[in-house]
Amino acid sequence: MLNLPILSTIALSPYFISSASAAIGYFFSPVGRATKCELDWRAREKAGSANKTPNSACEEAFKSNGNIPFFWMGHYRATTPSDPTDLGGVKAVFADGNICSAAHVDKKGMNIKSPDWYKNPITINEKGIFNTTVNMCVHADMKPNYFQAFLSKEDYIVN
Secondary structure, X not given: OEEEEOOOEOOOEOEOXXXXXXXXXXXXXXXXXXXHHHHHHXXXXXXXXXXXXXXXXXXXXXXXXXXXXXXXXXXXXXXXXXXXXXXXXXXXXXOOOOOOOOOOHHHHHHHOOOOOOXXXXXXXXXXXXXEEOOEEEEOOOOOOOXXXXXXXXXXXXXX
């Protein structure tokens, strides 16, 4: 169980923002954009369906660059300054609006502004803290020493 304070940032981005020594991986639960879009995409492919993905934001991401944004979630990483707790340094790596793609041009569909992205509801206590269990999938045999989860404010307006 993690006690995480609510962060005042711009987008839900459940991908590792890693220092040079951190692992490559992603949050599986609560599910993130790319993970959920990939699961929907694979279910669609497995069923042999030519229909759109069930989520319109995922469909727009697909239109932006095919299924590339949905695969290789472990590649949603970027090397931040030597002190990953320095939020200013992290912001310098990611231009505003590019955090969900980890600033990868080929995954730009994850940055599309849409009120239709999957949401993971949380309950915040009176101290501004919420409890959650985070499940991660790590692609490399490294020990992550730090990660950050960026959450949208409840009143965040997409457009």
